[in-house]
Amino acid sequence: MCAEEVGFVEKYDLLGCIQCGRCTGGCPVAMRTPLNVRCFMYNTQNEDRLEELSEQPEIWDCTTCFACAARCPKGLEPLEVLIGLRSLQIEEGRIQPTVRDALESIFKDGNPWSSPRAKRMDWAEELDVNILEPEAEETTDVLLFVCCTDAYDPRVMKVVQSLIKVLDAAGVDYGLIGDDESCCGSEVRRMGEEGLFEMCDEENVELFNSYNVNRIVTISPHCYNTFKKEYHGLNYPILHYTELVAELLEDGKLELDKELNNVVTYHDPCFLGKQNDIYDEPRYILTRIPGIEFREFDRCRERSLCCEGGGGKMWVETESTEERLAEKRVEDAKEIGAEIITVACPFCLLTLEDATKVKGIDEEMRVIDILELLAEAL
Amino acid sequence: MNVVVCVKRVPDTAESEVHIDASEKDIDKSRLSFGINECDNYAVEEAIQIKERLEGNVTIISLGGKDSDEVIRMALAKGGDEAMRLEDDAFVGGDALAVAKALAAAVKDLEYDIIFTGALTDDDGFAAAGVALAELIGVPHATYVKDVEILEDGKKAKVGRELEGGLMEYLEIDLPCMLGIQTGINEPRYASFKGIKQAAKKEIALKNASDLGLDASDVGEAGSWAVLEKFTPPVVGEMAEIFEGEPEETAAKLADVMKEKGLV
Numbered sequence: 001m002c003a004e005e006v007g008f009v010e011k012y013d014l015l016g017c018i019q020c021g022r023c024t025g026g027c028p029v030a031m032r033t034p035l036n037v038r039c040f041m042y043n044t045q046n047e048d049r050l051e052e053l054s055e056q057p058e059i060w061d062c063t064t065c066f067a068c069a070a071r072c073p074k075g076l077e078p079l080e081v082l083i084g085l086r087s088l089q090i091e092e093g094r095i096q097p098t099v100r101d102a103l104e105s106i107f108k109d110g111n112p113w114s115s116p117r118a119k120r121m122d123w124a125e126e127l128d129v130n131i132l133e134p135e136a137e138e139t140t141d142v143l144l145f146v147c148c149t150d151a152y153d154p155r156v157m158k159v160v161q162s163l164i165k166v167l168d169a170a171g172v173d174y175g176l177i178g179d180d181e182s183c184c185g186s187e188v189r190r191m192g193e194e195g196l197f198e199m200c201d202e203e204n205v206e207l208f209n210s211y212n213v214n215r216i217v218t219i220s221p222h223c224y225n226t227f228k229k230e231y232h233g234l235n236y237p238i239l240h241y242t243e244l245v246a247e248l249l250e251d252g253k254l255e256l257d258k259e260l261n262n263v264v265t266y267h268d269p270c271f272l273g274k275q276n277d278i279y280d281e282p283r284y285i286l287t288r289i290p291g292i293e294f295r296e297f298d299r300c301r302e303r304s305l306c307c308e309g310g311g312g313k314m315w316v317e318t319e320s321t322e323e324r325l326a327e328k329r330v331e332d333a334k335e336i337g338a339e340i341i342t343v344a345c346p347f348c349l350l351t352l353e354d355a356t357k358v359k360g361i362d363e364e365m366r367v368i369d370i371l372e373l374l375a376e377a378l
Numbered sequence: 379m380n381v382v383v384c385v386k387r388v389p390d391t392a393e394s395e396v397h398i399d400a401s402e403k404d405i406d407k408s409r410l411s412f413g414i415n416e417c418d419n420y421a422v423e424e425a426i427q428i429k430e431r432l433e434g435n436v437t438i439i440s441l442g443g444k445d446s447d448e449v450i451r452m453a454l455a456k457g458g459d460e461a462m463r464l465e466d467d468a469f470v471g472g473d474a475l476a477v478a479k480a481l482a483a484a485v486k487d488l489e490y491d492i493i494f495t496g497a498l499t500d501d502d503g504f505a506a507a508g509v510a511l512a513e514l515i516g517v518p519h520a521t522y523v524k525d526v527e528i529l530e531d532g533k534k535a536k537v538g539r540e541l542e543g544g545l546m547e548y549l550e551i552d553l554p555c556m557l558g559i560q561t562g563i564n565e566p567r568y569a570s571f572k573g574i575k576q577a578a579k580k581e582i583a584l585k586n587a588s589d590l591g592l593d594a595s596d597v598g599e600a601g602s603w604a605v606l607e608k609f610t611p612p613v614v615g616e617m618a619e620i621f622e623g624e625p626e627e628t629a630a631k632l633a634d635v636m637k638e639k640g641l642v
Contacts, residue, residue, distance in 0.1 A: 093456060093567030100568040107571065108390075109411045116394045118409035154625050195571030 008044045012081050016074045017041045023068035023078045028306045032322035033061040037068050037078045044081055054088040060096070061318050064190045064311030065270040070302065079311075086192025086312075095191075102315040103193050106200070110182030111148035112315065120179050123150070123157040127164055132175035134210035142167075142174035142244070143213040143236070145227075147220040148183050149346035155353070156346045160219055162375035163241060169378050170254040172244075174217075180207065184218075186226035186271075191312035201231050209235045217244050219371075221271035221278075221345045222310065228276070240272060242344055242370065246281040249288050256377040259291035264373070265338040267297065267329065267352060268304035269345035282344050285370055289377045295336050297329075305329055309347025326355035334361060341367045379434040379528060381425040382485055382493045384508070385418040385453060387446040388501040402608040414449040417496025421559035423566040424526060425494055426457035432528060434491070435459040439484050441469060441477055447582055454580050455573035456566075466586040471599030471606070474502075478510030480597055483590035485515065490554055492535070497522050497558040505558070512556035520551055521558035528553075 009015060024030055024038040035058040043053055053059070062082045069077040089095055095103075102112035109117045123146075132140060144167070150160040167174050185200025204227075208216060215237045218224040227238045248254040266286055272278045279301045287294050299305050307326045308318075330352060333341045343349050346369075353367040389410040397406045414422070425436045438453045440446045441464040450461045464480050472480070485493060495508035505521065512519035524546065525538030532553070539547040540560050551557075569577075587597055599605055614620075619635075621628040636642045 090568065090570050091572065093569060093573070095568050097565060100566075103568060104413075108413050114393065116390065116409070116411055118394060193571060195573075195575065199571060 008047055008050060008081065008084060012041075012044070012084065013076055014041060014045045014081070016076055017078075018074060020073060022071045022073065026067045026071040028065060028067060028325055029061050029063060029308065029318075032325070033318055033320045034058045035061040037062070037082065040081050040085070041076070041078050044085070050085070050088060054085040055094075056085075057319065059085045059089075060312075060316045061320075062311055063270070063306050063308050063313050065306035066275045067270075067306070070274055083190055083192050086190075087194055088192075090192045090194075096316060098315045098317070099191055099312065102312075103188065103191065103196060106183045106185070106188060107196060111152060112183060112187060113148060113152045115152045117179055120151050120181060121176075123152075123160055124164070124176075127161065129164060130175045131178040132211050132213070134207075136212045139212050139214060140173055140175045141214045142172055143208065143211055143216045144174050144176050145184070145216055145218045145223055146176065146181060147218065147223050147346060149350075150219050151181070153346065153350070156349060159346065159349065159369040159371050162369065162371040163219060165375045165378065166245065166248075166254065166371060170248045172248070172253075175211075175213070177207070177211075182207075184220075184223040184226045186220075186222040186230075187310075187312050187314070189226070189230065190310070191315070197230075205231055205233050209233070215239055217241055219346070221269045221276070222347070225271045225275055240276075240278055240281075240344070242272070242278060242281040242285060245371075245374065246284045249285060256289055256374070258377045260289055260373065260377055261291045261293075262339050263293045263295060263337055264289075264340045264342055265295050265297055265333050265336060266300075266342045266344075266370070267307070267333075267348055268301055269343065269348050270304065270306050270310060272344055273304055274302055282342075282370055285374065286342060289373060292373075295338055297332055297336065299332070305332075307348045307351040309345070309351040314347060314350075324351075324355060324358075326351040327359055330355045330359055330361065330365065330367075334365065339365060340373065341365065342370045342373055343367065344370050379428055379432040379492070379532065380437070380488075380490045381428055381434065382437045382439060382488060382490045383418070383421050383425045383453065383458070384481055384493065384495045384511075385422065385438060385440050385449055386415045386496070386499055386501075387412050387440065387442050387449045388415045388499055391500065398609045398611065402610075403606055405609065412445065412448075414452060415496050415499045415501075417498060417500075417559055417561055418449075419496075419566045420561050420563050421494035421496050422453045422456060422458065423564045424559055425492075426567075427564060428492070428526070428528065429457065432532075437462065437488060437490070439464065439481065441465070441480055450582055451574050451577045451580075452569045454577035455569035458577075459580075461580065461582040462585060463582050464585050464590065466597070468587045468592075468594040468598045468600075471602070472597055473602035473604040473606075474504040474506035475510045475603050476597050476599075476601040477507045478514055479601060480587075480590060480592065481507065481511045482514040483592050484585060485511075491532070492526075492553060493517070493556045494559050495556070497560045508556055508558040515556075517554050517556055518551050519556040519558070520549065522560045523557045524560045524563045526557065526563070 105114045185197045189197040224240045356362040436458045438458045438461040498505035524540040527536040
């Protein structure tokens with residue numbers, strides 16, 4: 001391995017680290033795995049040790065939730081060092097088969113779920129949706145980017161189907177990419193596959209810019225974050241669906257007639273909250289639903305506990321047998337008396353719903369996306 | 379230890395619906411994705427591991443159109459050294475024997491100790507091209523190989539063949555030889571995007587029938603013993619039951635049937 005090529009010290013400003021330990025102190029997965037990100041900030045300064053450090057399994061425990069970066073007094077991003085170490089493993093080809101299969105599937109079929117491209121629009125089989133034409137003369141207001149997990153996962157499909165119902169009810173002028181839609185690459189970058197991420201960036205930017213739209217709306221905060229902060233040369237503004245729906249409610253375009261008498265809480269996804277400061281819109285939407293009693297988690301907004309679904313963790317199993325953070329989260333929800341945990345992210349939906357099953361409380365507590373609750377209130 | 383690996387680009391039909399096209403002699407490939415044949419992927423990995431242990435070089439050979447370069451590049455990115463692609467209109471419609479004739483001509487001037495193919499392909503599934511190749515070039519062969527150990531003198535290999543029920547049959551085989559590799563023999567590595575891009579700089583030698591010294595009548599449909607007549611879809615039998623509904627419902631029904639029949 002050649003230190004000049006990698007340049008960890010410069011790339012991650014490692015000499016700026018004062019070893020205060022706030023990163024590890026705030027790291028949610030440090031509660032259940034051996035990961036100590038402060039040690040990696042120190043040890044990776046010795047570039048002769050990079051190969052050895054990249055072989056330590058705990059580098060794959062990081063969910064890239066951003067708590068370490070949000071708390072760093074020097075403005076460093078310790079999680080990026082772990083992603084850098086993962087990159088070394090990727091270039092050697094030495095990765096878990098599940099990670100390999102997800103990445104190969106993105107290269108081959110544009111999604112990490114080993115599903116064929118031809119099935120990408122199966123979720124919309126019974127719906128009347130508008131597929132955008134590139135270079136169209138007429139402008140469509142919203143390009144709706146669906147996300148691989150919403151498109152293929154039978155549970156998460158219900159979220160995008162609910163969004164279509166909401167957009168139709170509000171009379172939004174929107175269109176979809178259809179079968180040609182490909183993975184945003186957020187998880188690709190976080191699993192350390194820099195080259196493949198660059199491909200996602202280039203190909204998606206070219207595709208998106210070929211459409212005549214006013215703005216792009218995403219369902220997943222992971223797509224949102226990547227389009228907004230990591231893509232190069234996008235012509236259109238990026239919105240998360242919570243921003244669009246809040247706007248529709250505010251403008252009186254979306255009316256919620258049905259009363260839902262439920263105690264509801266909201267789990268802030270890391271990629272929407274901590275990483276993009278979108279805290280108010282989801283709460284604005286939920287509190288507009290008639291009959292809802294809204295209760296906050298103790299750990300909410302920027303202190304929200306990570307569900308462990310990000311950073312490629314959907315494809316990496318952590319060896320720890322300690323209680324999962326998602327299990328802690330649903331216990332917390334039970335304590336505040338919530339009947340429904342709402343989320344705004346496909347990964348949070350899957351991890352938290354799974355946790356209610358592990359805890360045996362799935363009969364009494366539902367985990368649903370805000371959009372599903374909205375669709376019920378229409 | 380020099381190893382030649384024969385690889386094929388095939389459609390991924392495991393997750394997709396397969397439809398027969400109007401000619402009845404092919405399937406509609408317009409909505410299918412393609413990649414390296416699964417067994418071949420393990421064969422590439424096995425060859426690279428042997429090279430890493432014992433030095434030597436790995437040559438990748440594929441018969442197919444330009445699209446096959448993608449699977450060749452992936453194999454080069456993982457550690458393959460040289461590559462050859464065999465393309466000619468005359469190769470079209472060939473059976474396993476016709477393919478083997480082209481491969482035999484391609485390896486004729488190479489120095490090799492072992493030739494790997496996949497044990498069988500995911501598309502045609504004849505499991506015959508490798509065996510026919512071995513016969514044509516006059517080397518011993520073994521198929522469904524799930525363990526390869528090069529013996530110390532480098533003149534023989536100990537080979538494990540996976541039989542029914544996971545039973546392993548071990549045999550000693552003289553080198554050079556042809557081995558048909560079964561899935562599960564190793565854990566194939568990942569070829570990074572950067573690695574594939576760098577591999578694009580390596581030359582893929584293109585050979586047609588005349589470069590290989592073959593007459594059009596030797597290969598393709600003309601040189602085949604078996605000619606494809608037509609495809610037909612499987613007929614739904616009387617005992618078949620198709621469950622319909624949401625995944626939760628169909629899974630529950632399936633579980634009930636399995637319990638009822640004493641399968642779990």
